[in-house]
Amino acid sequence: MQKNDLVTVRIEDMGTGGEGIGKVDGCALFIKDAIIGDLVEAKIMKMKKNYGYARLMNILAPSPARQNARCKEARRCGGCQIQEMDYRQQLAFKKGKVENNLLRLGAVPKEVLDAAMEGIIGMDEPFRYRNKAQYPIGRDREGHLTAGFYAGRTHQIIPLPDMDCALGAEENQPILQEILAFMGEYHVQPYDEESHAGLVRHVLIRKGFATGELMVCLVINGDALPHSDVLAERLSSIQGMTSITCSVNREKTNVIMGKDIKTIWGQDYITDYIGDVKFHISPLSFYQVNPVQTERLYGTALEFAGLTGKETVWDLYCGIGTISLFLARRAGCVCGVEIVPQAIRDAKNNAAINDISNARFYVGKAEEVLPGMYEKEGVQADVIVVDPPRKGCEQIVLETMVKMQPDRIVYVSCDPATLARDVKYLRGNGYELDRVKAVDMFPHTVHVETVCLMSRVEGK
Numbered sequence: 302m303q304k305n306d307l308v309t310v311r312i313e314d315m316g317t318g319g320e321g322i323g324k325v326d327g328c329a330l331f332i333k334d335a336i337i338g339d340l341v342e343a344k345i346m347k348m349k350k351n352y353g354y355a356r357l358m359n360i361l362a363p364s365p366a367r368q369n370a371r372c373k374e375a376r377r378c379g380g381c382q383i384q385e386m387d388y389r390q391q392l393a394f395k396k397g398k399v400e401n402n403l404l405r406l407g408a409v410p411k412e413v414l415d416a417a418m419e420g421i422i423g424m425d426e427p428f429r430y431r432n433k434a435q436y437p438i439g440r441d442r443e444g445h446l447t448a449g450f451y452a453g454r455t456h457q458i459i460p461l462p463d464m465d466c467a468l469g470a471e472e473n474q475p476i477l478q479e480i481l482a483f484m485g486e487y488h489v490q491p492y493d494e495e496s497h498a499g500l501v502r503h504v505l506i507r508k509g510f511a512t513g514e515l516m517v518c519l520v521i522n523g524d525a526l527p528h529s530d531v532l533a534e535r536l537s538s539i540q541g542m543t544s545i546t547c548s549v550n551r552e553k554t555n556v557i558m559g560k561d562i563k564t565i566w567g568q569d570y571i572t573d574y575i576g577d578v579k580f581h582i583s584p585l586s587f588y589q590v591n592p593v594q595t596e597r598l599y600g601t602a603l604e605f606a607g608l609t610g611k612e613t614v615w616d617l618y619c620g621i622g623t624i625s626l627f628l629a630r631r632a633g634c635v636c637g638v639e640i641v642p643q644a645i646r647d648a649k650n651n652a653a654i655n656d657i658s659n660a661r662f663y664v665g666k667a668e669e670v671l672p673g674m675y676e677k678e679g680v681q682a683d684v685i686v687v688d689p690p691r692k693g694c695e696q697i698v699l700e701t702m703v704k705m706q707p708d709r710i711v712y713v714s715c716d717p718a719t720l721a722r723d724v725k726y727l728r729g730n731g732y733e734l735d736r737v738k739a740v741d742m743f744p745h746t747v748h749v750e751t752v753c754l755m756s757r758v759e760g761k
């Protein structure tokens with residue numbers, strides 16, 4: 302096989318990026334937009350020794366799992382990878398991914414996994430789940446103002462079909478339309494990356510799903526937005542509008558938000574709830590993007606933690622303290638550790654607005670704070686919750702957790718491969734995998750979140 306060859310391939314698996322994988326002459330081919338069960342014609346784009354990349358040319362026989370994407374730009378937009386796959390099949394694919402990693406990388410015996418696996422929590426309505434959207438603003442090929450998304454691996458803006466993303470809130474559409482109309486009328490220029498000229502770079506929209514409150518933040522390459530009072534008047538008539546701000550970003554950078562936030566109208570934050578915990582969210586705050594599934598994810602973590610009201614809980618990699626505060630009302634005390642100082646400031650503020658006084662938060666690396674406090678102060682835990690970034694827990698964090706001998710470790714993970722690696726270590730050091738539940742936080746993407754309960758085995 303060589304470049305430009307046309308081949309016929311049956312798709313048998315899917316890669317981590319959602320690309321279909323099929324074999325020709327024993328050689329694996331990765332084909333974007335092909336899904337398990339498709340028979341496709343593909344054109345070879347690049348060949349390595351044992352694998353290659355091919356472009357989908359024709360679907361010769363569609364997979365029974367294939368469906369029409371709701372968004373007509375689903376293939377070009379980097380946001381969704383598997384929108385053309387039936388939702389039940391997406392869930393089965395994600396559950397399988399978690400199981401395969403635990404079996405193969407985690408060396409969990411099949412009978413242990415079968416007893417522990419409790420399935421995957423999907424969404425009843427897997428669209429319009431995102432409470433946050435960030436749209437680059439620019440011009441389309443004809444020179445019209447547009448909001449859209451970047452085509453895969455480029456900074457070329459593809460206009461959003463009808464200014465609407467199927468995963469975002471319905472309010473995003475009238476907000477974007479109002480902003481673009483305003484910019485046209487008052488000759489406010491969109492930012493141009495190449496010349497570093499123009500003003501409006503991005504529009505951030507957030508919605509509190511529990512409160513209906515809306516936030517709009519325009520990221521600008523300047524100190525002020527001209528005629529901002531006119532825009533504020535127009536946007537504030539949209540039901541739920543609570544906060545209109547500008548974020549000043551004059552840097553030549555791919556980082557979207559600038560740190561200087563100026564309020565144009567209303568408050569500089571919106572309020573939302575996860576369960577009965579209240580959060581103040583400002584333009585720069587981290588906040589989970591799928592609130593419906595977040596509540597289910599944290600509910601699972603809470604259930605697995607098995608709290609009676611007396612326990613000392615450590616919540617490592619705690620972000621703005623969402624899990625910590627969710628657990629605090631049912632625990633003796635909770636200690637959160639997080640590397641980002643602003644997130645810890647938000648966590649403390651969120652504890653205060655909820656009258657939660659049994660949560661303490663520490664800024665620092667989990668791999669330094671936890672071992673340091675264990676060695677110096679002999680801190681203990683009944684339950685440890687970890688929700689690390691994709692790379693999983695540092696070895697020293699795992700070692701310290703084992704030394705602390707909590708009864709239960711609740712591991713919340715966004716990467717099944719590093720989860721499996723860490724489960725393997727914990728199983729080899731006195732803990733057993735008792736319960737596993739996957740949660741689909743991001744329908745139509747390849748991502749999957751997992752919650753595991755590891756319980757201490759007596760006598761080990």
Ligand SMILES: C[S@@+](CC[C@H](N)C(=O)[O-])C[C@H]1O[C@@H](n2cnc3c(N)ncnc32)[C@H](O)[C@@H]1O
Nearest residue numbers: 618619620623639640641665666667688689690
């Ligand atoms: C997957 S997020 C979890 C956030 C939080 N549990 C939540 O649900 O909102 C991982 C968090 O770990 C933080 N982080 C990354 N590396 C860290 C480290 N070495 N020590 C402590 N926190 C870290 C990140 O800033 C991020 O907030």
